[in-house]
Every structure is written in C-alpha cells, then in structure tokens.
Amino acid sequence: METSTGGIFYILVTVLTIKFVFSTVRSGTSISARDLAFVVALGGFAERRPNLDGVLVQRYYDSLIAHGVSGYTSEMFMSDYRWSAVRNLKMPVIQWSQGKGRDVWWPNLERATAAFDELQCSAL
Numbered sequence: 001m002e003t004s005t006g007g008i009f010y011i012l013v014t015v016l017t018i019k020f021v022f023s024t025v026r027s028g029t030s031i032s033a034r035d036l037a038f039v040v041a042l043g044g045f046a047e048r049r050p051n052l053d054g055v056l057v058q059r060y061y062d063s064l065i066a067h068g069v070s071g072y073t074s075e076m077f078m079s080d081y082r083w084s085a086v087r088n089l090k091m092p093v094i095q096w097s098q099g100k101g102r103d104v105w106w107p108n109l110e111r112a113t114a115a116f117d118e119l120q121c122s123a124l
Contacts, residue, residue, distance in 0.1 A: 033077060036060055037084035041115035042091060042108050050118050057081055082119045088112040 040056060061077045092109035116122070 032060070032064070033080035034084040034087060037081050037088060037115070038091075041085055041088050042111050050114075053081075053119070079124070082121050082124055085112070085115045085119050086121045086124065089116060 036057070040052065057078060058074070061074050064072065064077070088108075089112045092105040092112060095105035095108065
C-alpha cells in the first residue's frame with residue numbers, strides 16, 4: 001500500500017465515500033462531511049489543513065458524484081463541511097468535561113478554532 005500523503009488521502013476519500021453512500025443525511029449536515037472535517041481539522045492533518053481543504057474537499061466531492069450521489073451540489077457539501085468545523089468546537093469541551101488532560105483538549109481547541117477562523121465559519 002502506498003504510504004505517501006496522496007495514498008493516505010485516497011484511502012480516506014474512499015472510506016468516507018463508502019460511508020456516505022451507505023448513510024443518510026442527518027440534521028442537514030452530511031455524515032461524510034462531518035467525518036472529513038473531524039479527521040482533517042482535529043486529526044493528524046490539522047497542520048496541513050489550510051493548504052489541503054480546497055483540494056481534499058473537491059476530490060472528496062468528485063468521488064461522491066462518481067459513486068452515484070446526486071442532488072448534492074459542491075456548494076451544499078462545502079457548507080456541510082464548514083458546519084462540521086463548527087461542530088468540532090464541542091470536542092475539546094467534551095474532552096475537558098471527561099477529565100482528560102490539557103495535553104489532550106488544548107491542542108484540539110487550537111485546531112478547531114483555527115479551522116473555524118480559516119473556513120470563515122462565523123459567516124454561516
């Protein structure tokens with residue numbers, strides 16, 4: 001298996017596409033957009049996220065369309081992605097309330113607020 005960043009993103013896009021195709025859209029935000037925002041903004045790709053958001057979101061959206069998803073525009077997907085970045089703000093609060101250490105919740109707070117700002121989520 002390819003271990004380059006491209007290979008990792010291919011696997012991520014494939015897994016999330018499969019999840020989207022076999023899931024429903026809940027609460028006006030696609031499950032797949034939530035997963036993508038969670039993994040990219042809070043996961044191991046957070047530092048690279050500002051440079052990858054556009055490319056990754058478009059690649060992911062193209063994959064959804066290629067797998068037969070219809071009636072879901074790229075604008076709708078990007079909106080879902082941005083709303084999912086808003087949703088990520090609750091993760092450090094949950095981690096703090098569970099008694100997790102500052103070394104766990106603080107980096108996630110920084111990542112979540114950075115994504116919120118960079119994706120201009122306050123305009124939603």
